[in-house]
Amino acid sequence: MNLTLKIWRQKNSKDKGKMETYPVKDISPDMSFLEMMDVLNNQLIESGQDPVAFDHDCREGICGMCSMFINGEAHGPGRGITTCQLHMRSFKDGDTIYIEPWRAAAFPVIKDLVVDRSSFDRVIQAGGYVSVNTSGNTQDANAIPVPKEDADKAFDAATCIGCGACVATCKNSSAMLFVSAKISQLALLPQGKVEAKQRALNMVKQMDEEGFGNCSNTGACEVECPKGISLENIARMNREYLKASTS
Amino acid sequence: MSKLDSKVPEGPLKDKWTNYKDHINLVNPANKRLIDVIVVGTGLAGGSAAASLAELGYNVKAFCFQDSPRRAHSIAAQGGINAAKNYQGDGDSTYRLFYDTVKGGDYRSREANVYRLAEVSANIIDQCVAQGVPFAREYGGLLDNRSFGGVLVSRTFYAKGQTGQQLLLGAYSALSRQIARGKVTMYNRHEMLELVIVDGKARGIIARNLVTGEIERHSAHAVVLCTGGYGNVFFLSTNAMGSNVTAAWKAHKQGAFFANPCYTQIHPTCIPVSGDYQSKLTLMSESLRNDGRIWVPKKIEDVKAIREGKLKPKDIKEEDRDYYLERRYPSFGNLVPRDVASRAAKERCDAGFGVNKTGEAVFLDFSSAIERYGKTEANIQGIENPSKEKIIELGKKVVEAKYGNLFQMYEKITDDNPYETPMKIYPAVHYTMGGLWVDYNLMTTIPGCYACGEANFSDHGANRLGASALMQGLADGYFVLPYTIGDYLSKDIRTGKIPTNSPEFDAAEAKVKEQLSKLIDNNGTKSVDYFHKRLGKIMWDKCGMARNEKGLNEALVEIAQLREEFWKDVKVPGKMNEFNPELEKAGRVADFLELGELFAKDALHRNESCGGHFREEYQTEEGEAKRDDVNFAYAAAWEYKGKPGDAVLHKEELKFENIELKQRSYK
Numbered sequence: 007m008n009l010t011l012k013i014w015r016q017k018n019s020k021d022k023g024k025m026e027t028y029p030v031k032d033i034s035p036d037m038s039f040l041e042m043m044d045v046l047n048n049q050l051i052e053s054g055q056d057p058v059a060f061d062h063d064c065r066e067g068i069c070g071m072c073s074m075f076i077n078g079e080a081h082g083p084g085r086g087i088t089t090c091q092l093h094m095r096s097f098k099d100g101d102t103i104y105i106e107p108w109r110a111a112a113f114p115v116i117k118d119l120v121v122d123r124s125s126f127d128r129v130i131q132a133g134g135y136v137s138v139n140t141s142g143n144t145q146d147a148n149a150i151p152v153p154k155e156d157a158d159k160a161f162d163a164a165t166c167i168g169c170g171a172c173v174a175t176c177k178n179s180s181a182m183l184f185v186s187a188k189i190s191q192l193a194l195l196p197q198g199k200v201e202a203k204q205r206a207l208n209m210v211k212q213m214d215e216e217g218f219g220n221c222s223n224t225g226a227c228e229v230e231c232p233k234g235i236s237l238e239n240i241a242r243m244n245r246e247y248l249k250a251s252t253s
Numbered sequence: 254m255s256k257l258d259s260k261v262p263e264g265p266l267k268d269k270w271t272n273y274k275d276h277i278n279l280v281n282p283a284n285k286r287l288i289d290v291i292v293v294g295t296g297l298a299g300g301s302a303a304a305s306l307a308e309l310g311y312n313v314k315a316f317c318f319q320d321s322p323r324r325a326h327s328i329a330a331q332g333g334i335n336a337a338k339n340y341q342g343d344g345d346s347t348y349r350l351f352y353d354t355v356k357g358g359d360y361r362s363r364e365a366n367v368y369r370l371a372e373v374s375a376n377i378i379d380q381c382v383a384q385g386v387p388f389a390r391e392y393g394g395l396l397d398n399r400s401f402g403g404v405l406v407s408r409t410f411y412a413k414g415q416t417g418q419q420l421l422l423g424a425y426s427a428l429s430r431q432i433a434r435g436k437v438t439m440y441n442r443h444e445m446l447e448l449v450i451v452d453g454k455a456r457g458i459i460a461r462n463l464v465t466g467e468i469e470r471h472s473a474h475a476v477v478l479c480t481g482g483y484g485n486v487f488f489l490s491t492n493a494m495g496s497n498v499t500a501a502w503k504a505h506k507q508g509a510f511f512a513n514p515c516y517t518q519i520h521p522t523c524i525p526v527s528g529d530y531q532s533k534l535t536l537m538s539e540s541l542r543n544d545g546r547i548w549v550p551k552k553i554e555d556v557k558a559i560r561e562g563k564l565k566p567k568d569i570k571e572e573d574r575d576y577y578l579e580r581r582y583p584s585f586g587n588l589v590p591r592d593v594a595s596r597a598a599k600e601r602c603d604a605g606f607g608v609n610k611t612g613e614a615v616f617l618d619f620s621s622a623i624e625r626y627g628k629t630e631a632n633i634q635g636i637e638n639p640s641k642e643k644i645i646e647l648g649k650k651v652v653e654a655k656y657g658n659l660f661q662m663y664e665k666i667t668d669d670n671p672y673e674t675p676m677k678i679y680p681a682v683h684y685t686m687g688g689l690w691v692d693y694n695l696m697t698t699i700p701g702c703y704a705c706g707e708a709n710f711s712d713h714g715a716n717r718l719g720a721s722a723l724m725q726g727l728a729d730g731y732f733v734l735p736y737t738i739g740d741y742l743s744k745d746i747r748t749g750k751i752p753t754n755s756p757e758f759d760a761a762e763a764k765v766k767e768q769l770s771k772l773i774d775n776n777g778t779k780s781v782d783y784f785h786k787r788l789g790k791i792m793w794d795k796c797g798m799a800r801n802e803k804g805l806n807e808a809l810v811e812i813a814q815l816r817e818e819f820w821k822d823v824k825v826p827g828k829m830n831e832f833n834p835e836l837e838k839a840g841r842v843a844d845f846l847e848l849g850e851l852f853a854k855d856a857l858h859r860n861e862s863c864g865g866h867f868r869e870e871y872q873t874e875e876g877e878a879k880r881d882d883v884n885f886a887y888a889a890a891w892e893y894k895g896k897p898g899d900a901v902l903h904k905e906e907l908k909f910e911n912i913e914l915k916q917r918s919y920k
């Protein structure tokens with residue numbers, strides 16, 4: 007198939023940036039979206055132009071590195087997938103495809119489609135952990151039974167890959183889905199409950215300092231999340247936060 | 254004395270590690286504050302090492318090329334992590350895990366290291382649960398286990414098909430805690446491009462800031478390389494696009510011996526290649542072999558009809574299917590180790606029974622499992638005389654709960670629904686058992702330079718068992734290195750900060766800049782990928798699942814020629830001092846082009862078949878790998894001598910005092 011790509015080009019964080027148009031030919035429907043981008047880049051390199059910078063690594067939907075806003079949607083059309091899992095069979099011959107970076111104040115553009123998501127790391131550093139050292143002398147793993155339902159819910163929250171699609175999708179650039187996933191995971195497990203209050207307060211504080219917006223409950227983040235992280239987690243985070251701030 | 258001193262402690266196997274820990278030198282807490290350690294890579298090994306060293310009180314500088322330490326490729330490990338907990342009461346023990354790992358590795362690993370690994374495995378699970386890793390649990394609230402290839406017990410802990418992700422996020426959270434405390438300085442989007450040696454000791458690295466392109470000097474009292482494997486030398490592998498050998502290779506060129514480079518694991522269950530544009534291959538977890546049955550049609554006319562789309566796999570009658578693993582290996586069946594399963598798939602496809610257009614695929618079928626689980630579930634729910642549809646409906650739910658995300662991943666890529674039709678799979682390059690040679694302390698042949706996780710060669714011999722990579726990465730980082738490195742650093746408490754303005758740093762930086770400018774100013778005509786793909790093809794065709802003398806000799810010549818061509822004709826756009834992913838790739842491929850040659854040389858010298866190394870000349874009448882314990886029961890450690898092809902072999906003889914060497918049999 008032959009396609010027209012409209013891609014955001016921006017030299018560096020200070021450059022204003024603009025959309026550029028690139029035609030690509032003979033794209034196989036079995037290619038992944040990033041393989042299509044590889045074809046474009048090889049074309050650009052061989053004709054002496056600057057290839058399009060984009061983040062990617064595992065190309066199997068788990069590292070959370072890839073981050074394209076395709077035709078107005080984080081990770082493009084299709085649900086429950088990252089950009090690297092999107093295949094060209096989702097498009098038609100002759101389509102025009104718009105490709106942009108995540109756009110949020112807390113995710114400044116580094117180049118073209120590459121953004122800086124270190125704000126996410128700083129939110130985790132504010133409390134997204136259980137404070138245990140690696141002594142090898144913790145108690146036996148089966149010493150505290152955890153109800154399967156809680157363990158499963160904690161797991162579902164823990165599957166967040168930290169890609170930032172929720173932020174890119176939200177009209178307020180809120181990071182609540184991301185932050186609540188970690189707060190929920192740890193609050194649901196006995197090992198994490200000990201520090202639950204302080205964790206909720208610290209992580210929310212850091213989230214606000216990074217310049218993420220607030221949640222206005224539109225639920226768009228949940229729809230676009232490649233891992234299906236539930237909005238329920240935001241409710242749980244609010245509860246944890248409220249509990250922590252009133253006691 | 255030989256240069257290769259494994260430093261294995263004296264005493265009975267089961268007491269070695271305890272005795273060792275009782276007698277090493279320690280660094281007192283006040284002095285730890287005076288010592289800096291560099292950790293390169295933030296996967297399971299690097300993340301856990303950096304966090305643990307910081308907890309102990311050392312000043313850690315950690316580096317990763319990704320935009321966050323949470324993205325290292327350990328995250329993609331699916332199936333699980335082994336530990337000798339014996340929660341299932343099925344007879345597991347430290348000795349059995351040790352035995353299975355040595356046997357699984359085809360008797361080419363070091364006994365003492367493997368025993369230690371088995372010994373600390375149980376602590377890993379305790380540690381991870383304490384960190385809040387949400388492992389799968391049973392209804393009673395206790396941890397669940399599954400079974401993996403090459404063993405007869407259930408000792409694998411898991412978190413659906415995302416075990417690596419959950420463990421890595423556990424290590425990442427421990428690391429984040431230390432970053433917040435200021436004990437770890439984290440350098441994201443940085444790549445190590447040279448190791449700096451001062452007075453014979455590893456004292457720092459040269460790194461490139463991938464955002465600004467700036468070349469930076471970082472000094473420390475020790476350098477720990479946790480930089481993963483080199484499977485991407487094959488271009489197509491299950492590794493992440495950025496996974497590379499550069500850090501390990503630079504250390505090798507500075508004097509670290511590289512051991513057993515030819516031991517590569519070709520994983521049996523990956524999604525087959527679909528076209529020339531393919532950039533990577535996707536693994537389907539080995540755990541699927543618990544319930545999936547592997548087969549091809551018995552009749553060649555059925556194969557033809559399937560390829561042409563005239564018949565569907567479901568149309569092939571039970572008696573016309575060849576469940577070749579169950580046929581050849583009745584006692585382990587579909588759960589034979591990876592090397593055995595991969596070669597068996599290749600054997601069938603080479604014989605013309607491959608079931609896709611390219612002839613390189615076999616079926617992995619879940620229909621029996623769906624039916625079996627459906628029946629059990631109907632009993633549990635008290636449904637009498639359930640209809641076939643009801644059984645299948647219930648069975649699909651059970652299979653979904655176990656493997657849902659893997660089935661979904663498969664469907665996204667192939668557009669086929671594995672609940673309805675069997676998956677198509679084929680072997681792909683997955684893991685490299687070879688790596689930097691390390692002694693019992695995990696130190697390379699360069700004093701002060703350590704290697705952990707997949708980057709070292711130590712624990713898996715010639716073949717790694719499923720769910721053992723995660724175990725080794727975390728064992729090295731959480732429980733082994735923090736002890737062993739202390740013994741070395743105890744001599745450095747009076748050294749003081751290592752200056753970065755020494756001639757050694759000057760020289761290392763100059764060398765890095767020279768290579769980068771050479772790449773940028775090359776003005777060639779072909780992209781980096783063009784060369785990488787050609788290297789991959791040579792490696793796959795001539796150094797792949799089965800090798801022979803003729804092919805390996807050709808590979809040696811072809812790789813050297815390709816390297817020459819690369820340096821003449823590669824084209825790298827952009828500049829050095831800016832964000833430039835093509836420049837990063839170029840440096841990595843340049844190193845793969847050197848490693849590939851050493852790989853072929855190693856495979857050529859090893860005149861036997863063992864584990865993941867299969868030489869066609871050395872096989873039994875039944876086509877199984879034929880070891881030569883008289884001549885090759887050693888680890889081959891190569892010393893760099895100016896060119897990859899001129900490397901000099903050093904042998905570490907492997908002594909088996911606690912296990913009898915046997916022909917490995919899974920029949």
